[in-house]
Amino acid sequence: MLATLALPLALGGVGTMILSSSLAAISALITFLDKENGSSWQPGRMGLVLLLACMLILGLLDSGGRLLGLPTLHWLDLRLSPYKGLYYALQYPGARVIFNRWNAFSRIDVVNSPRLTLAFRQALVTLPVASHVPNKSFHC
Amino acid sequence: MSLNTPFPSLRPVQQGSLTGIFLLSAATLVFEINLFRLFSVAQFYHFAFLIVSLALLGYGASGTFLALFPTWGRQQPQHLLPPLSIASALCIPISYLLTNWLSFDSYSIAIDRRQVAILALHYIALATPFFFNGIAVGLLLAVYPQASGRIYAANLLGFVLGCWLPWRYRLP
Numbered sequence: 001m002l003a004t005l006a007l008p009l010a011l012g013g014v015g016t017m018i019l020s021s022s023l024a025a026i027s028a029l030i031t032f033l034d035k036e037n038g039s040s041w042q043p044g045r046m047g048l049v050l051l052l053a054c055m056l057i058l059g060l061l062d063s064g065g066r067l068l069g070l071p072t073l074h075w076l077d078l079r080l081s082p083y084k085g086l087y088y089a090l091q092y093p094g095a096r097v098i099f100n101r102w103n104a105f106s107r108i109d110v111v112n113s114p115r116l117t118l119a120f121r122q123a124l125v126t127l128p129v130a131s132h133v134p135n136k137s138f139h140c
Numbered sequence: 141m142s143l144n145t146p147f148p149s150l151r152p153v154q155q156g157s158l159t160g161i162f163l164l165s166a167a168t169l170v171f172e173i174n175l176f177r178l179f180s181v182a183q184f185y186h187f188a189f190l191i192v193s194l195a196l197l198g199y200g201a202s203g204t205f206l207a208l209f210p211t212w213g214r215q216q217p218q219h220l221l222p223p224l225s226i227a228s229a230l231c232i233p234i235s236y237l238l239t240n241w242l243s244f245d246s247y248s249i250a251i252d253r254r255q256v257a258i259l260a261l262h263y264i265a266l267a268t269p270f271f272f273n274g275i276a277v278g279l280l281l282a283v284y285p286q287a288s289g290r291i292y293a294a295n296l297l298g299f300v301l302g303c304w305l306p307w308r309y310r311l312p
Contacts, residue, residue: 017233
């Protein structure tokens, strides 16, 4: 419990999801080990410990990678709607995210690209690089 | 949540059960607030309001379930707390992965009927952690009505922790 309170700010959306799942798993472990529950079922205890270990490993790999600037688990990454401004911005040649930080209610991404001047969709349409943007990006 | 149970227990509610409810409630609120952020980033900000209805759906469904099955789990509710917590722990990442990989496209819902099914699937998947939390709290309230104050206290303190944890991840 105290460890979760002391977690660094590096936990993003995925890390917080893993944290919430881990809290539920710890709750299961505590109620399972409660003597009054009479739950001395060994495989159940082992399963819970394995589940917690998996959550810990996932959390460490994702949050640790984010903290150290290493690649995170891509299959866990949040998929953006193709209508979002960030999705458009990343269509530019050479565009890459240079800063990414979650806050209490959202996320800030800073994108750098040699061709990026404006992040608005209408600007994207009028620029010569619009041909690189998939057709579905122009749905309204 | 039905309080008219045929099995009110005269035994005091166990400390382990209260701790479990506290942590499970915290996990559920962390999940709920995190969904606000995930939806506002992945979709649009107005999708964040969908989460309130999701939570209400899950808690409402749990109350309906307990009312429909008034004898289910009432004999030894403390034995059901571990599986309910495990179910919640598993449903949280599974529902996230499902909604992440099977994205809802709000712009094509008028022309693509499949999106209606995807939206319904999102609702069902994301409401399950709230459903299991509601079942756990409702069962304890039904079986230990004399300890309802302590059970509510554990539940609400867990919610407070669940609200506070995501708040910690603000920008410095």
